[in-house]
Amino acid sequence: xxxxxxxxxxxxxxxxxxxxxxxxxxxxxxxxxxxxxxxxxxxxxxxxxxxxxxxxxxxxxxxxxxxxxxxxxxxxxxxxxxxxxxxxxxxxxxxxxxxxxxxxxxxxxxxxxxxxxxxxxxxxxxxxxxxxxxxxxxxxxxxxxxxxxxxxxxxxxxxxxxxxxxxxxxxxxxxxxxxxxxxxxxxxxxxxxxxxxxxxxxxxxxxxxxxxxxxxxxxxxxxxxxxxxxxxxxxxxxxxxxxxxxxxxxxxxxxxxxxxxxxxxxxxxxxxxxxxxxxxxxxxxxxxxxxxxxxxxxxxxxxxxxxxxxxxxxxxxxxxxxxxxxxxxxxxxxxxxxxxxxxxxxxxxxxxxxxxxxxxxxxxxxxxxxxxxxxxxxxxxxxxxxxxxxxxxxxxxxxxxxxxxxxxxxxxxxxxxxxxxxxxxxxxxxxxxxxxxxxxxxxxxxxxxxxxxxxxxxxxxxxxxxxxxxxxxxxxxxxxxxxxxxxxxxxxxxxxxxxxxxxxxxxxxxxxxxxxxxxxxxxxxxxxxxxxxxxxxxxxxxxxxxxxxxxxxxxxxxxxxxxxxxxxxxxxxxxxxxxxxxxxxxxxxxxxxxxxxxxxxxxxxxxxxxxxxxxxxxxxxxxxxxxxxxxxxxxxxxxxxxxxxxxxxxx
Numbered sequence: 001x002x003x004x005x006x007x008x009x010x011x012x013x014x015x016x017x018x019x020x021x022x023x024x025x026x027x028x029x030x031x032x033x034x035x036x037x038x039x040x041x042x043x044x045x046x047x048x049x050x051x052x053x054x055x056x057x058x059x060x061x062x063x064x065x066x067x068x069x070x071x072x073x074x075x076x077x078x079x080x081x082x083x084x085x086x087x088x089x090x091x092x093x094x095x096x097x098x099x100x101x102x103x104x105x106x107x108x109x110x111x112x113x114x115x116x117x118x119x120x121x122x123x124x125x126x127x128x129x130x131x132x133x134x135x136x137x138x139x140x141x142x143x144x145x146x147x148x149x150x151x152x153x154x155x156x157x158x159x160x161x162x163x164x165x166x167x168x169x170x171x172x173x174x175x176x177x178x179x180x181x182x183x184x185x186x187x188x189x190x191x192x193x194x195x196x197x198x199x200x201x202x203x204x205x206x207x208x209x210x211x212x213x214x215x216x217x218x219x220x221x222x223x224x225x226x227x228x229x230x231x232x233x234x235x236x237x238x239x240x241x242x243x244x245x246x247x248x249x250x251x252x253x254x255x256x257x258x259x260x261x262x263x264x265x266x267x268x269x270x271x272x273x274x275x276x277x278x279x280x281x282x283x284x285x286x287x288x289x290x291x292x293x294x295x296x297x298x299x300x301x302x303x304x305x306x307x308x309x310x311x312x313x314x315x316x317x318x319x320x321x322x323x324x325x326x327x328x329x330x331x332x333x334x335x336x337x338x339x340x341x342x343x344x345x346x347x348x349x350x351x352x353x354x355x356x357x358x359x360x361x362x363x364x365x366x367x368x369x370x371x372x373x374x375x376x377x378x379x380x381x382x383x384x385x386x387x388x389x390x391x392x393x394x395x396x397x398x399x400x401x402x403x404x405x406x407x408x409x410x411x412x413x414x415x416x417x418x419x420x421x422x423x424x425x426x427x428x429x430x431x432x433x434x435x436x437x438x439x440x441x442x443x444x445x446x447x448x449x450x451x452x453x454x455x456x457x458x459x460x461x462x463x464x465x466x467x468x469x470x471x472x473x474x475x476x477x478x479x480x481x482x483x484x485x486x487x488x489x490x491x492x493x494x495x496x497x498x499x500x501x502x503x504x505x506x507x508x509x510x511x512x513x514x515x516x517x518x519x520x521x522x523x524x525x526x527x528x529x530x531x532x533x534x535x536x537x538x539x540x541x542x543x544x545x546x547x548x549x550x551x552x553x554x555x556x557x558x559x560x561x562x563x564x565x566x567x568x569x570x571x572x573x574x575x576x577x578x579x580x581x582x583x584x585x586x587x588x589x590x591x592x593x594x595x596x597x598x599x600x601x602x603x604x605x606x607x608x609x610x611x612x613x614x615x616x617x618x619x620x621x622x623x624x625x626x627x628x629x630x631x632x633x634x635x636x637x638x639x640x641x642x643x644x645x646x647x648x649x650x651x
Contacts, residue, residue: 062093066100066133071163073202075156075210076171076195077147082156083109086141088163092133100129102141105207106159110142155211158202166202171195176212177258177279177293183208191280191291225255229323231331232363237316237391238338244268244306246321247362248290252298253327260290260300265319268306275302287324303366317388322379329379332363333387334371345373345389352376402432402468402507405478407637409502409514410605412623415521417489419500420623422609424482427507429468435481438463438504440641443487451479463504484612492522492648499529499645509637514644516632517606519624522648527630529644534600534631599628 040048068090075084092098102108105125111118118139119130131137148155154176160166160183172179176196179189184202191197202208228251236243250260264270264286273281277300279293292300304321323329334356337343347353356374364371377385404425411421425435439445448455448466451473458465466483485503492498502514514531518524527533606629613623634642 065094065098066090066092066131068100068161068163069165071161071166071204073158073166073168074171075158075168077156077173080147080149081144082147083142083144084158086139086143086161088139088141088161089137090139090163091136092131094133096132097130098133099123100131100137101162102127102129102139103143103159103161106143107145108141109144110140112140113137149214152213153211154214155209158208158210160202160204160206160208162205164204166204168200168202168208170198170200170210172198172210172212173214175214177291177295178213179210180212181208181210184210189279191282193282196280225257226253227251227257227326228253228328229326229330231321231323231329232360232366233320233331233333234363234366235318235333235335235387236337237335237341237343239393240309242308242310242316242318244308244318244321245366246304246306247366248300248302248304248321248323249362250300250323250326252300256295258292258295260292260302261324262288262290262304263322263324264288265306265321267319268308271305271307273302273304278302314392315388315390317386320385320387322382322384331377331379332359333375333377334359334363334367335373335387335389336367336371337391340394341372342392342394343372343389344391345375345387347375350377350380351385351387400508402427402429402435404428404505404507404509405511407505407509407512408605409512410517410603410609411500411514412517412606412609413500413519414623415492415519417491417498419487419489420484420609420613421487421502422482422484422605422612423502424480425505425507425509426478427468427481428478429475432507433467433469434458435466435468436460436463436506437466437483437485439485440487440501440503442489443485443503446484446486448481448483450481451475457483484609492650495647495649497645497647499643501644502642504639504641506639508639510635512634512637512642514632514634514642515603515605516630516644517602517624518627518630518648520627521651523651524628524630524646524648526647527632527644528646529632529642531632531634531642531644534633600631602627602629603631 068088070089072087073084075082086103088102090100092100099121102111102120103126106127108120108127111120111129113129113131121128121130129139143159145156148157156170158168168184172195174191174193174195179186179196179198181198181200183206184200186198186200188199189196190199196212198210200210230249230251232247232249234245236245244265246262248260248262264283266286270281270283270288273288273290277292277294277297278290280291281304282289282291288304290302290304294300306321320331320333332354333351335343335345345353352375354374354376356371359371359374363374373389375387379385404427406426407423409421409423411419413419427435437445445457445464448457450467450470453470455467455470458467466481468481489498500516502512512531513534610623610625632644
């Protein structure tokens, strides 16, 4: 190993080779030393020492010379021989020619790296490739072997390369069944008329064996098999299609059937077969042939699916599949439909109605929604069975995602006919993003608040939009939503009739409370509309000299509301009493005279709205400061306007 002391000595020795005489001729250099020595400046000495510290370290070799990351194999069995193609992907890390092990104990027919022939070497029973590196590579190997046979079975030994992952596809004879794989796992089996395709994952660095049952054509034993069948069918009536799913349960009484034939319902297309008992299924000439995976068992179960594109509407008929060759076939049928429908099913022998709760678990397991009707049957011979009936569809009702328990409206009326209205809703909302407000003609939205925060309004062709939700705000309980709008109107004259209305809102409202504040220079009478006047106590009625503040103790209404202003408490009909009572008292005739007004003192909502007009709301409205309030209520309002009309006269 070269040390710093050795390097310094080497530097000194090299420097002694320089001629002292030559150095003496250069101006500005220090005087020469003793013979065989040289004098260096301090900077040159430090530079040489620093270079001696930077030693070149050798690069560590790779831990392995090469690796195979992934391998894919395709093995085809034709007759008594099998031929496979291996595709190996890997990388050589070492420099130069490197040996890469490929397969162990396998006769390789051809080997290529890309399109170039690959050099192979035999070391013991392992085939090794010679590849120059470093480089990535893709190797294609052709391999062949013979099929091993035993009574009733056949198989192939497949070498597995030492790769990170190994996938394989086996194409076995079409009659192959009971496929078993050792040193691997089968992920999928597909049967075609030409071959049986098996997809699997193999264990690296092993030898896999795939075996299968070698069956011949139908034997006398298979033809003489006897069985009984139970078929559970689910009929799904959809708007654009009709689907039929049939669960077939077969009990073998004698023999060993290798396949089960099922007649396809007329007008339906076979869409698939599934179940552990089904190895493969093929349709030909209106018959589905299901090849059984374990013919030696006595019970088999598999699911068949059929479909017809035309949806059921009005009268419908659905033929049922039939198990060909079964000595006896019984079954159950369940009918389901999507949407809002009314179903009537015809009952005719051998189809008989039954309670849907009596349906078997195999049938109920097929349903995806509520069963509307169920039938059971026992087929007689080879007769065809058809489920028929009538189906009526109704439009689906939209789901209510938001509802308002209460809506409080306050309207200020000015002498020039303009109105300023504030509506506050106590809302319960699950998923509705906006509140659509269809304002009256000539009205415009001024402001809106949602849960105490100002909301940004939006407009559309069918009305204004008040956002009910915002980022991070997903309430679980009721919250407040309010908005204010102003509406232009016709100025009041000395007398006339006026009509006011509240906007449509696309939420269901349990109770609407409306307070109307009219300037004191006008007297109103003859209320009409689709809202009721709020009840007031008799002592608070203006005609009785009260204060006008109602406490809800009774109903006081003008003539326009349809109730009399005198004698509002009628609890018993006169004709029902058998005794007469004479009452003598002084009567205040002025209090008994009917009045057209049902005025009340304004609530705090009126005062709050008056204060908001002064510099808070972005609109100028000369609201009245003195006047009378009239209160109305209306229960259960769903996307409709609320109207109130009245006669007025200047005082």
